[in-house]
Amino acid sequence: MTRRMLPFAVVLAAMALVPVFTPSHFYVNLTSQVAIAAIGALGLNVLVGHAGLNSLGFAVFPGLSAYLVAWLSTLGGFDPVSAGLLAIGGTMLVAGLFGVVALRATGLGFVMITMALCQIVWGAAYRWTSVTGGDNGISAVPRPGTGLLPLERPEVFLWLCVGTLALALIQLGRFFDSPMGVALRGTRDQPRRMSAVGYDVWRIRFSAWMLAAAWGAVTGLLYAWYHQFVSPHMMAVTASAEVLLMVVAGGAGTLAGPLIGAALVVLLKNLASIWIERWVMLLGCTFVAIVLLMPDGIVPGFGLLRAALARLRPAPAPKLVPRERADV
Template sequence: MKREHLIILAIVAALVVWPLLMGNYAVSQANRAMIYALAALSFSLLAGRLGWFSLCQTTFAGISGYTIAILGVRYGLPFPLVVTLALLFTAVSAVIFGLLTVRSRQVSFLMLTLALGQMVWALSFQWVDITGGYNGIAGVRMPVYGGVDLNDTRVFYILVVTVTVAIFLAVWRLYRSPFGLLLLGIQENEQRMRALGHPVYLARFIAFVLAGMIGGVAGVFLVYDMGIMSPSPLGLGHAVWVLTAAVLGGYRTLLGPALGVAVLIALETLVSQYTDRHMMVIGLVLLLSILLMPRGLAEVFEQYFKRKSKPQASVTTTTRGEEP
């Protein structure tokens, strides 16, 4: 069995054991962590593979969340239909945003996604008839199926964990696919990929839409977790939080974003119990970790264990793929 498979087993085991050992609050924290891990994965897919730093990945979560709140609460559509439509609408939004951003690079991409994100945020705030404005839309609930209340923290956990693991596995395969490789190639040598006969814009566009969809899935869980949809998750603060988590954990790796989110949430929970100045403490920790580990926690761990275990394998700096 390969090491990669061992890791996956270990993670899955930890995720299975967590709700059995922990109290309700810890389980709801894990739910939040997984939701934000998806958002951070959505960010990292673009940042790590394409060098595209997006400030609108949480916007996709927001679009999907609002779709659910509006269709589910205002129009009372059934749960599976609402979720399907939410993902569909997120995909349509991602296609539109993707067409607008596909030709941009680094800073202009960042600015474009910032502008798009702020536009949607403003829309959610001001289109009161549809979105409920600042107050948002309350009462977003999942149904009870055959006596099982999907809103129950632990039942919800099972849903979130299944989907999150499935998405991480899919992205893991994607990172190891020729497409994943092509994205890296585009980041490092776009012109060359074109000369090699690869459809650069199409690949970037597809990556953008896929990342948007992952954000959309995060939004589905986010809105059901909160029970209310308001403009706040679409704000710049949340986008920057996700960026911070991804950078802290290491956006170039598959698990870095999840690690970053877990660490950040654990820090917030822990520190805020002891002091009101928790934002300062967390800021300081972030500052230090980014100064000391600019490539993120995951890569630091990776280097550390590589040096300890297999010094001869230290030629590659990345972890894509195994030897055939």
């Protein structure tokens, strides 16, 4: 295990040990929610942080896979595990189609197209009542689980979520360090130069899109099994905005950022639901506050703080040898 992964291992272990410290299902379930949200935020971070593609319709992936698994395992008559696999496969198919459409544009065009795509699927979930149940959604979604792995118990379900989160962290950490990850950041910063030196910018972006969609689909699966209920609200603009808030608040482009952001947003949302009713207002105010006060997010914010502290220490003596000019 590398030194960089150590803090993640400690945090994940702490999350997995929550049931040991408290018998209360409330905290166990809250931790599951954080883990599920963090997987989705990690997925969106591939697009926002590393590809420079600001998607405002990310909730469409969790939404599609949650609806698929819910429909397949209740009305479709599949058992939960094969319904889950089919749901992920189906979501990837639709994501491929949506990717071809959305990646016709970048920048603000991409923002608008992803938002419109998500709204169209939301509209289908909301209005196509004969299939999706409309506003009532689909309830009584069965969780998988056998004698060996009783997933209906909150602590076992939490371990599934934390285990999946660990997988996501390892896979994405390796991806970001890989040549592909570096090329992806290249297309974010200098698409024309990357194209000029022979990279297929579109294909790299499409791969990133599909990777994000895959983790989004996993989130949706866990979400449907956790709540055992799906409704159109999980694809509303506010839902996409919440995931984006997790990424931006934590720090886009970092590995720890989405995790911290997810914890913050889930805790804030739960606290808000206890004391005040106006979650949407709070969400809006948080957006405005983040943009005005902490535009880079928490993790880079800490980096800046550390740099500022380091500057207080005496700097090493300057080298006497004249340095080479950097610009030639």
